[in-house]
Amino acid sequence: MKGLIFEDEKTVRNVLRRILQKEGIKAEDFESGKDAIEIIKKEKPDFIFLDIGLKDSNGLDILKQITILEESPYVIIISGHTEYKYLIEAMKLGAYDYITKPFDIERIKKVIEELKQCVKSKIISSVPEEEIIGKSPAMKEVFKMVGRAGATKEPVLLIGETGTGKEVIANLIHKYSNRADKPFIAINTAAIPSGLIESELFGYEKGAFTGADKSKEGKFLQANGGTLFLDEISEMPIEAQTKLLRAIQEMEITPLGSNKKYKIDVRIIAATNKDLVKLVAEGKFREDLFYRLSVIEIKIPPLRERKEDIPDLIELFTQKALAQYNLKKGGFTPESIRYLMDYPFPGNVRELKNIVFKLIALYRERPITPDLLPANLKGxxxxxxxxxxxxxxxxxxxxxxxxxxxxxxxxxxxxxxxxxxxxxxxxxxxxxxxxxxxxxxxxxxxxxxxxxx
CATH class of the missing domain: 1.10.10.60 (Homeodomain-like)
Structure with missing residues (x-):
């Protein structure tokens, strides 16, 4: 390991250099920050101790330049400024840590120990970006059904817990169907007030109801020739279910306030996290609509039943998070991944994605070691x-x-x-x-x- 020190106080430089050398780390120190970037490019250090208030340079300006380097080292800011605005700015720019003077030597040693672990487990995600990950036997069965569904135009019913990725699977079916070049339109029926669901699905003419100051095309017409995905279909009101059934059977819709009928060619994919058979028995879901929607049924397994997919999912979401936050490196150490594989994930894939994005947003290019994981994830x-x-x-x-x-x-x-x-x-x-x-x-x-x- 190699560390560089940019600090204009000789005493501080000497102390830091001695600590690093005692830890077996090759260390060089510099009084000026004038040529800092060129030195960093040449020396390629693993980490840097950087003073904000160098006599000839602004440490935060140097930090900005460091973070855009192809291979940027970890940066620990050391400063005499105790005002929170400097700390916030440094962390925003990507500093690993911020230590104020006079500093505690034990604190420095602790940071160095952390840096050793970070350098040892430095991660750069290289997993190709795909729509969905799944090598587990459970997901292989799902993919088989996706292939079969893609070869037909029959309605598909996706069944799975919240957060299992039902819309992702719906997209996948569309992609592998002969409608792939046509629209894929998704609508969450639970998110639309019951009085508006019909106008959203079928559209309306100007003046059809109070507030309809212009005509609007419904989701069925928007999806014509392609696929219409109806998420949380169990939440659709009974009255709307009747009109939906008629539209699917006849492949014909009439916008609200209109006498004109439109012939449509739409592939329906519906999804639910509830037991529709039970809802049918309770009179809350039409039996004939259930049978019409469930010509092909695909059950999406919860994440706890496909744990072998967790490492690949972590890598996929890591890559997306790094791209979103414009970071060059980062990710989860093998030890952290082992903790995550033991966690039951009640929120399924959606919860895992949220955890990955949240931790990378917080810790940026710092590898996510077990000590950074929330307590509940470690039990x-x-x-x-x-x-x-x-x-x-x-x-x-x-x-x-x-x-x-x-x-x-x-x-x-x-x-x-x-x-x-x-x-x-x-x-x-x-x-x-x-x-x-x-x-x-x-x-x-x-x-x-x-x-x-």
Whole structure:
């Protein structure tokens, strides 16, 4: 690893250089930022410590130039400015971190350790951009059905939980049909007020109702020759279902307020996350419409049933996120991906995409290591709850046994466990352990003696 330091204070340069060298990192330091970009291009460092207030240069201007380099290093801003506007601007421009002077040497060491992990696991996404990812057996079955559906013009019903990618599959069916060069029109029936659903589907003439100051073409006519995707079909009002059925059967529509009939050629793909058979039994969905829509039925598996697809999906969304945020590198480390593969994803593919975009938006070109993942993705919230449950269980056991001094006993036991674990972490360093524990060194020494550690 190689690090560069651009800092006009000699003492600070010397301290940073010594820390880096002790960590086994090749380090060079410079008092001026005048030729910083040329030096960076020549030296190709893994990371840079950069002062904002160099005597001959503005560190933020240098940072802007660094971020557009083909191979840009990580940049840690060091500054005497404590105002939040400098910190915000630096992070906005892509700085890895912002450390104010006078800095804590332990903080510098921690950042260096993080940088080692980042450089070790630097990721550049190279997965080709596709509409959908799926190597799992469950998705292979879906693709088989997509191929069969593409060869016909019969209606298709897509069934799957929210966020499984039903519209993506609908697009895929359209792409592999003989209508691929014609329109693909999507409409979410749940998002349209019940009184407007018919006008959206069939269109209307000027004056058809209050507020109709001009004619409007409906989705059926817009999709003529192509595919009409009706998402969340279960939410369509019964009255509209009747007119939809007639339009599908006759391939003919009449706009509201018009006497003119239009012949149409539209392939219908509908989607639902509900049990339509149950809705039919409850009288909430027309049975004849259900049978008309479900000539071909495709069930989209939830993400928890196709976990082997998660790494490829992460790479796909990573590539899209990097392109959207104009970043050159970044992504998830193998350790983080393993955590994500253990997560049940109640929100399915949509939730995974949201997580990828959110974390890359936050951490930019910094590799997403496990410590950056939200606690719920790592199961830590469950662990905390389990720990609390165990304490509650222990208290109840002690009460049932009529034990006395419960408070003192549990607090002492917990205190001993905490101190023992912190001492293990600090390898017996009492001064360091006292800082982590937030108690005085003398107090900790007494506790060690009392517990016989």
């Amino acid at each position: 830590e919230e469950e662990q905390i709850n389990d720990w609390k449950s165990l304490v509650v269980s222990e208290i109840r056991k002690m009460l049932n046994k009529r034990r006395k001094n419960i408070y003192i006993k549990l607090v002492e036991d917990l205190e001993e466990i905490i101190i023992r674990e912190v001492l293990k972490y600090t390898e017996g360093n009492i001064s360091e352990a006292s800082k982590y524990l937030g108690i005085h060194r003398n107090t900790l020494s007494k506790k060690i003696k009392d517990f016989g550690l």
